[in-house]
Amino acid sequence: MSAANTSAGTAVKAPAAPGPASAQAPAPAPVRAARRPGRSKLGWNLLGLLVVLTAGFPVYWMVNTAFKPAKDAIDPDPHFFPSAFTLENFERALDIADFWGPVLRSLVVSLVVVVIGIAVGLLAALAISRFAFRGRKIVIVGILAVQMVPLVAMIIPVFLLLNDLGQYDKLSGLIITYLTFILPFTVWTLRGFIVNIPKELEEAAQVDGCTRTGAFIRVVFPLLAPGMVATSVYGFIQAWNEYLYALMLMSQQNQTATVWLGNFITKNGTEYAPMMAGSTMMAVPIVILFLLVQRKMAAGLTAGAVKG
Numbered sequence: 001m002s003a004a005n006t007s008a009g010t011a012v013k014a015p016a017a018p019g020p021a022s023a024q025a026p027a028p029a030p031v032r033a034a035r036r037p038g039r040s041k042l043g044w045n046l047l048g049l050l051v052v053l054t055a056g057f058p059v060y061w062m063v064n065t066a067f068k069p070a071k072d073a074i075d076p077d078p079h080f081f082p083s084a085f086t087l088e089n090f091e092r093a094l095d096i097a098d099f100w101g102p103v104l105r106s107l108v109v110s111l112v113v114v115v116i117g118i119a120v121g122l123l124a125a126l127a128i129s130r131f132a133f134r135g136r137k138i139v140i141v142g143i144l145a146v147q148m149v150p151l152v153a154m155i156i157p158v159f160l161l162l163n164d165l166g167q168y169d170k171l172s173g174l175i176i177t178y179l180t181f182i183l184p185f186t187v188w189t190l191r192g193f194i195v196n197i198p199k200e201l202e203e204a205a206q207v208d209g210c211t212r213t214g215a216f217i218r219v220v221f222p223l224l225a226p227g228m229v230a231t232s233v234y235g236f237i238q239a240w241n242e243y244l245y246a247l248m249l250m251s252q253q254n255q256t257a258t259v260w261l262g263n264f265i266t267k268n269g270t271e272y273a274p275m276m277a278g279s280t281m282m283a284v285p286i287v288i289l290f291l292l293v294q295r296k297m298a299a300g301l302t303a304g305a306v307k308g
Contacts, residue, residue, distance in 0.1 A: 059283075065276035066090070073273035089277035093264075096274060099281070102260035107285065109171055109256065110239040113178045114232050121186030122228070126216070128187070129194040140191075146184045154180075155248055162249060169251045177245050182235045189234070193227030194220070229293050237286060257282050 065073050066089055068082045093099065128139060158177055159168070167173030197220055205215035243258040250256065261282070264275040 062276050062279050062283075065273055066280045068273055070271070070273040073276070089273040090281070092271070092274040093278040093281065096271075097260060097263040099260070099278070102255050102257045103282070103285075105171060105254065106240055106257040109175055109178065110236050112175050113182055113239045114235045116175070117179060117183050117186040117235050118190075118228060118232055121183055121190055121231075122224075124187045125190035125194055129191050130199070143184045143188050147181070147188070151181060151244060155244070158245070159248060168249060169254055171254070174246065174249055174256075177249065178239050178242065182238055185238070186231055186235055189231045190224070190227060193224055193231075197223050233289065233293060236289065240286065 064080075064082055067085045067087075068089075069084055069086050070089065070092075072079070072083065127133075128136060158180075162168045162173045162177070165173070167176065201219050201223075202212070202215040205219045206212065210218060241258060242256075246256040246259050247262075250259065261275060261278055264271045264278065
């Protein structure tokens with residue numbers, strides 16, 4: 001009896017017959033080859049290098065020509081690297097006409113335009129982005145429409161208007177003219193930065209006891225500062241490099257730096273080497289300004305990329 005129970009207890013149970021589901025096991029999914037991130041990164045790096053070379057080569061050629069001897073600047077077989085360095089082109093550029101006068105006038109006009117544009121543009125952008133009023137969309141469309149009008153199309157109306165107002169051949173008239181196209185750009189750019197700052201931050205500050213003005217100064221303004229720096233730099237560059245209105249609205253005695261470069265075009269031909277030397281000296285204020293605010297400018301360019 002005990003032997004029978006032992007044999008029964010030690011008996012192995014036969015496995016069950018496989019069913020139709022287990023008989024046909026699913027085939028393993030094909031393994032896709034993982035994309036190598038190195039190739040993609042290399043492609044983007046090459047594209048970035050191509051963009052840098054394309055944008056930087058004219059600047060390099062300007063500086064290269066500025067330090068070349070004048071005869072090498074008009075050589076039909078140009079060399080990418082100067083064979084000899086000289087400062088005669090800079091001396092010629094300073095002697096051919098008054099240099100510091102046009103540069104000072106351009107600097108005054110550009111700074112005044114930027115200050116007025118930022119002050120007025122900030123208030124306008126704040127009103128458009130934070131307050132709901134009748135005609136708000138019309139104002140936004142109007143700002144865009146003004147930027148689409150070619151500057152060439154407004155030369156004659158602007159000339160006649162400034163002449164009637166007694167502002168022809170005056171820096172104040174040139175400043176007013178520059179504000180007509182720099183101010184809409186400033187308003188539109190600052191509006192984008194203000195929209196990306198959550199309203200809840202202002203509301204939280206007002207709950208803590210701040211007024212609307214105090215909330216803007218203590219909360220919004222510090223967050224908006226990088227965007228204001230970036231907008232100011234772009235506005236300064238537009239005013240500094242403007243040529244057409246400065247040529248049409250200012251006499252030779254009150255010409256700006258961009259018009260001053262036209263003095264190198266004479267009846268005997270164009271003096272390319274001194275012209276490139278003058279262009280290099282004109283680029284120095286822009287380079288210094290960019291070096292001073294490059295961190296704020298980089299932060300401002302990325303501040304409007306993501307909302308919230």
